Amino acid sequence: MSISSWGRLAGTLAIGLVVAGGAVACGDDDDGGTTGPAGQGQFEGRGAITLATGKDTTGTLQGQLDRWNADHPDQKVTLAELPESADGQRQQFIQNAQTKSDAYTVLNLDVVWTAEFAANGWVEQLPEDQFPIGEMIPSTVETAKYFKKLYAVPYSTNAGLLFYRKDLLDKAGVTAAPKTWDEMKAACDKVKALPEGKTMGCYAGQFEKYEGLTVNFSEAVQSAGGKVVDDEGKPVVNSAEAKAGLEFLVNGFTSGLFPREAVTYKEEEGRRAFQDGKLVFHRQWPYQWTLANKTDGSSKVAGKFGVAPLPGKSGVGSSSLGGANLAISKYAKNKASALEFIKWFSNAENARKNLEVASNAPVYASIYSDAALQEKLPYLSVLKQGLDTAAARPRVVAYGDATTAIQENAYAAITGKKPVDQALADMQAKLTEVTAKK
C-alpha cells in the first residue's frame, strides 16, 4: 500500500471516529448536568401511566390496578415490574432518571431512597395538603420527606419484631417476653438449661454484611437510647449509647449468646434457623409469622412461638423502619393522572386490603386497632407498638455510601477485626465525610 492509500484508509477510520465522537457529544447532557432549581411541580396532563415497582411476590397487585383501570378507562395504569432485589430496582430507577425517560410514571421507592431521589431532582415534590398525612403514623411520613418537603407518599411500612419460642419460655418458667437485653439473656440461660434447649442459639438478627446489618446496628444503637444520625442530619455514633448498642452485638458473639453462624444470616438464613428450632429469639420482619406458622412440615415451630417488641438496654427497644413510598418521576408524562392515582393507591381502603391479602403493614394508624384484623393477624398490635417507637434509617443523599460506612465498621466489630471504640470512631469519621458534602 502506498502512503496515500494508507491515508485513505485512515480517512475512513477517521470518519468512523467522527461518527463515534459525535455520538459522544450527543451523550453530553446525560451525565450529571447541574440540576436546576425545582419548586413544587406542575401536575398536568392526563392519560396512560405506569407504576414501576419491585416484583409483585403476592400476585395481588394487578387485580388492584384493574379496579383503577375499570373506573378510569382513559387513564389506564400499566404495571412495570422491576427485579425483586432492592439493588436491582434502584439501578433501574436511576437508569430511567439518567436517560430522562418517561417510561416510569409512578415509582415505588424504598424508604431509604427518598433523600437521594429528591436531591437529584428525579422525583416531583408533592402537595402535602392533598394527602391525609395526618392519619398516617408520623415516623412513616418522615421517611417521605426531604428538607421538610414531601417528595413521596407513604405506601407501606414495616418494623422488626422479636420472635420468641413461647413453648420453651413457658417450660423454663419465663412468663413474659423479655423487654430488655438482660432479661432476654436470663430467659435464654433458663431455656438452655432445658434438655431441648441445650444446643440452641439464643438470639440472631441479620448480621451479614448488607443492608440488614445497617438495620440491626441502627436498632441496637436506638435500643440503647442513641441515634445513628441526629435530627440535623449529623452522625452521632461516637456517643456512649452507640457504644452500648454495638457492644450488645459484639458481646453477643463473643459470649456465645448469638450463634457463630449468625454473622452469615440474612432474613432467609435466619428464618430457616428459627423454623428448624435452632433459635430461641429471633429479630425478624413480620412476614415470618405466616411462614413459620405453616403446618405443611416446612416449619418445626408452627404454633410454638410468639412475638414481642424488640428488647432494649433498659426498656423496650426501637426498630428501624422499613416500607415503601410512592413518588412521581420528574420526567414522566400525564402527571395529573399520576397524582390522582397515587392518592387512590395509597388510601386507607387500599392499605387495608393490602394488609389482608398481601400482609403489607399499612401506614394508617387506625387500621391497627381494628378488632377483626387483630384476630386474623395476631401480631398486629405488637407491630403497632414497634412502629410507634421505630426510627427511620439515616436520611442521607449518598445513602449507599452511608450504609457502606455503617456495614464496614459494624461488620469489622462483630467479626472481631476492630475494637468497638475504633469501629465507631471510624464510622463517625466516614459518616461525617459522607453527610458533609456541601
Next chain:
Amino acid sequence: MTAPTQTRPPAPRRRPGQAREGAHRQAAGARRRRAGIVRLAALLLSPTLLALALVVGYPVLAALRLSLTVTEEGINPETGLIERSSELGTKNYTDGFQGDTGDRFLNALWNTTTFTLATGALVTVIGVVMALIMSRAFRGRGLVRAAVLVPWAIPTVISALLWKWIFSTDGVANDILNTKILWTTEGFQAWLAVVIADTWKTAPFIGLLVLAGLQLIPAEVYEAARVDGSSAWRTFWRITLPLVKPALVVAVLFRILDLLRMFDLPFVLVGPRKESVETLSVLAWDEMSNLRFGPAAAYAMILFVYIAIVAYVFVRVLGADIIGRGVQGRK
C-alpha cells in the same frame, strides 16, 4: 507452516491500447489501479469498520472520556438539591492509588490478580489431566465427557448459588470436612471458596479445548516414542505437551481474560463489598451504583489496559495463536 498467507493482487484488467502507452504511463496506471483497489477495499471494509467504531470504538472512547471527567458535587443548603460541576482531569485515576479509595482499588487489583494466578494455574493442571483421561479409549468415555461438561454448561450465577449452599454454615463442605468454617465471611476462606468454585466450573473448558488438541496428535508419533523406549512421563513432556501447546495456550488465554474480569462468582457466592473477594469488576460496579461514574469508568479503563497487556504478553511471549495463523515454531 511458517509461510504467512498473502493476499494475491487480482490480475490487472487489460484495457485495449494500454500496451502501446509509454512505460511511465504504465507505472502511473499501475499506481492508479493499486489506489483503486485500496479504495475498493476500504469501501468494502467500511461497513465493518463503521460497525466496529460504533460498538467497540465509541464505548471505549466514551468510557475514556467519562473516566477523565471529575465531578464535584455539593448539596444546596437551602433546597437540598445536589449541584454538580464537572471538569476534565486525571483525579479519578490518581485516586485509585492514594488514600482510602487507593487502598480499596489496590486491594481489588490484588484480588483480581491472585484469583487469576491461582485459578488459572489450577484449571490448567486439572484441565490437562481431564483431557488426558478423556482422550483414552475406555468404556463409558462418552458419559465421562458429558459429565465433565455439566459444570461448564451451568450459568455462573447458578453455580455460584449452588456453591453458596455447599459453603453455608450447615452445608456439605463443613459436613465433609467436619468443620464449622464460616466460608462466606471476610477472610482467606472466602477467597478460597471462590477459587474452588471457579476451578470446578471452568476446568472442563480447558479440558475440552486441550482434548481437541490431543486428538490432532498423530498416533505414529506416540508409536515412535514407544519404539524408542520413552517412558510415559517423558512422552508427556517431550511429545504431548509441545504438540498440544497451541491449543492449551489459547485455552488458558481465554480463561485468564475471563478471570481478570470475574464478577458474578464472588458477587453471588460471597457478596458485594467484601474486601477479601472484591475484584476490579465488582469495585467498578459498586462505584457506578453509588453514582460515581467517573471513578467507575477509570477502574474499568485500568482493567481494560491490564487485560490488554496480559493478552499481548500471551500472544507475544507464549505465542498464543488466536487468529488462526497456524502453529508457529518458537525455539
